[in-house]
Amino acid sequence: MRLTRAEVEKHNNKESCWVTIHGSVYDVTDFVNAHPGGPNVILRCAGKDATKEFDSVHELEILTQSLAPSALRGHIEPGTLEKSNDIHEMNSPNKDASLPPPLSSFLNLHDFEIVAQKYLPPNAWAYYASGAEDEISKRQNSKAFQKVSLRPRILRSIPTVDTTTNILGKQVSLPVYMSAVGIAKLAHSDGERALAAAAGKEGLAQVLANGANNVIESVMDAKTSPEQPIFQQLYVNRDITKSEDVVRRAERAGVSAIWITVDSPVVGKREMDERFNLQVEARDDPSRKGQGVAKTMASFISPFIDWDILSWLRGLTKLPIVIKGIQCVEDAVRAYHSGVQGIVLSNHGGRSQDTAQAPLLTLLEIRRYAPFLIDSKMQIFIDGGIRRGTDVLKAVALGATAVGLGRPTLYSLAAGYGEQGARRAIEILRQEIESNMIFLGVRNLKELGPHLLNTARLERDVVGSVKFIGSFYAFILTRNDRVRLTVVARSNYDTVKKDGIFLDSGNHGQHRFRPHQALVMKSLDEVSGPFDYVVCAHKAIDQEAVVARLQPAVNEKTTIVIIQNGVGNEEPFRNTFPKSSIITCVTWVGATQTSPGTVKHTKSEDMQIGLFPNVSVDETLERARLNTFASLLEGGGTKFQVLEDMQRQRWEKVVWNAAWNPITTLTLLDTQSWLHSSKDATPLTRRLMREVIDVGRRCGVPLEYGLVDELMDRINSLPGVGSSMQTDYKNGRPMEVDVILGFPARKAKEFGMETPVLDTIHALVRAVDGRVRAAL
Template identity: 70%
Template structure:
């Protein structure tokens, strides 16, 4: 059935909200779709009675509509050219600092991860940059995550007759060519239309592990199709939803699709106050009496349950026999509790400085473990770490102090920006791999197993350690 423009435009309220996506017209007030939408109802309501195609495509895969809305929601079709586009986020998405006239520079001219970040800031839509780069409050934790690595010096060994170095390791039993994995990063389509699929393809070709975000902009089934082999390791991140049945669906769907571990994220029971993100949203929604300044992050995470404790691990084990990793450990006491609850791994993380500002850096948490619970670094439980890692030397410092591997999030998103996509990811990893290999030679280590605590001087950072703990 053909729907007219005037008919769609009449349905522009919460009580009756129609939107057009790729020429199909949907009534999103059917069922409880508006209230259950992960991004919040306001994200949809600002497109009420209009064409929402561009905004939908910026964060979603086209096939998402099939499972998200019942057949009864379809009201008909319309020629998209006849319908006014939605205002607000679309206009902001197009607003960005002026790029150079000749477009982004060739990938061959970028030589470190900071170069990618600078290009991303120039070329990403403003709302994407705000969502990706923002930290909580004054962004002290975000900055301190990186500064912690600068407080550790290397202690190279010489005359060791180093053959070609071996950077391979094993993450939860899966071989990887670097002690680096792709951290779960939400809404990757904001960086590039191929989003998480580009990351999966690059991870497969580079021999890395990818952890797929709970808020992935592309369904896991399509991401798995982008893998280069059937046994390519993809892990599924899990936020426990207020509606627990939705978390059950995430786990079962991931296992059916071929995910090989569950990374339950617990460091954001509520969303940090990411002011850059929220300030942008206020400017977009100016004049809207219903707006409360919620940015992308807060609306995306509005369904996360703060009402969970360690018993959630028992619930998860009844649901799946996949390995379980807890992401978001921030002190030695919780690292020990995680070990006692039998998880296969932990991620030392303060959510990239995006949750509680002034929370200590993950690298400090690693030093706490070394000092107060060194038995955790004996291989019984793998220890991962993320936040602030931008150099090959950062990676080696973490490994020397006992980490199994490190996670990078923002750098992978930035590497896809400006249209680089999968090629940008390869270039970024090429640079990181070269830094890791050359600095292993400087240290006198031929394999990651030969990296030892004695190869680093952590005394400056150790001054910030807590005096005592109760285990």
């Protein structure tokens, strides 16, 4: 049916809205409110020719998918209708822009961003470049990489390097993939098809955005080979059936995995994007509030999903599942236990919650608190702020499988470059990766590791690096009605005084327990006693000073409980309190503070306890005091054993600690990197352990050399790990040198023993500890 201009132009409002696209006239009245980009985009075109606006973000196939056949009202001669001038202005490049520079002049990814800002349509730049609120997270994403320094190795003879890796079973040429980016046609008319073609020719994987302009079948047609990996991003729709359709359609089209995005349950306050659209919309309606492309595009996302959504998705598809948006180690561990094949450490490019920590910090959290994830079958990806080949190598060295590029891929399409621009960006990154691998002295990605990095500046920002075993046992003791607990909360006094301590335990669940306010002390100087039991679970540093300050809390009826690493811990207490009983403990509890007053406890939970006998106290009385404390632990529901020979337990643990704590601190390597660093590493470690065993034997502790084999077997069964001493050093804190190395070294001298390895290691660590203390 042939329509006239007058017939179309009168349908120019929300009650009756017609638009023309390539000469075909559509009645979109019933679709206006359902449009993913919001109704205003369509209403500005009501009664007009919307062809240019439509082509800038859509393919023609979307019409048959979104509109009923009855929506087609007829045809009109092209050029007959008025075009929307506002829309053309929004989608036109800067009118003052000169011809874009040749791609050969681009030297880095920053160059693409500079050119994109000049040539992209203003609405596209506002959408692509905007971050949330003050854009702190957006900036910190890049700055996190700048806080990590490289430690190059020389004279390695590296003629060529191998940059290939495996992503979800698919071979790729670089540890880099194209992240899901929406509305790519704002940058270039070929949109996601251009990215797919570039990715295929350069051997990269691509994640196709849930809000892609090109339909998935069209993008799959742009692949350069059947094996080229394309993954489908999924936002869970408020209408779950629409998400089911997305997954099934993607599976039919041949995608290789589903990447479910969970870091934007609501849309971040992206003020650049909102401000631009407010300026345009205010011309139509001065009372209208700014919303932005992002907010209107994401209005369909469901904020009501939880971890059960993974079961729903797993029941829908057999494809690998990757969960995008992990921002803390706790969620990374939970994702692992949920059985996903991969996780993406991401704060949505700083576009969701401002001041959310940088993904590289989350990767460091994982290395510190859940290092088993690094070598698990679950792959770890990371995005946000990556602009250099060195950024890629730093992420891989810390345990990432690959990194994602989002904004840079969009910027590379701008100014008419399209596929060739994207390929030039990848070529630049490839050259940087290859040259910096040679600088580092590695032939392939598997040779990268944390031993090639200095992360000290960034490590300071990692949360909860101090053990909080005392908080765990405070909780255990408060589960007994007969216990009246006094807590010394030095660093967290205000929080604990007001809100108590929140324990999130893998074995006991979540609990908030509150000591009586009058019994929360800020320092030992405020403590007055005496008490029945004084439990010392602090780090064994400056023991004499701690003991001296405890004197008002202790008398001859007080039992002192020592829960610390090391040997010789009891001597300062015995010398100062000769008439008190001492219960000595070795614990295997994993507890860290994740925020003031909040303690995370893993499933690691065991303890051995026993008397440090006092000949001046009646043996029956000492036994009764031990049994009473044991009954409190039993009443609290924790795992423990009462042993007669606790000194053997302490010495066996110190043989372990005396090796791994100082070696990882002095080398700044993890255990596996140290053992594989040279043929001398393992023999040296074994000699150190044997020397400590020899000292323990002279102290009357029945230790066997077979312990060395047991401990070496144990460390070789674990992935490379650091130590609490290494963590203290990196964070500028004094270290437990004396009880781990100092006591055995002093005893060796008393006995006239030759312990050359122990003496050397002890001297070196004392020097390092002295430097740390001098800086405080």
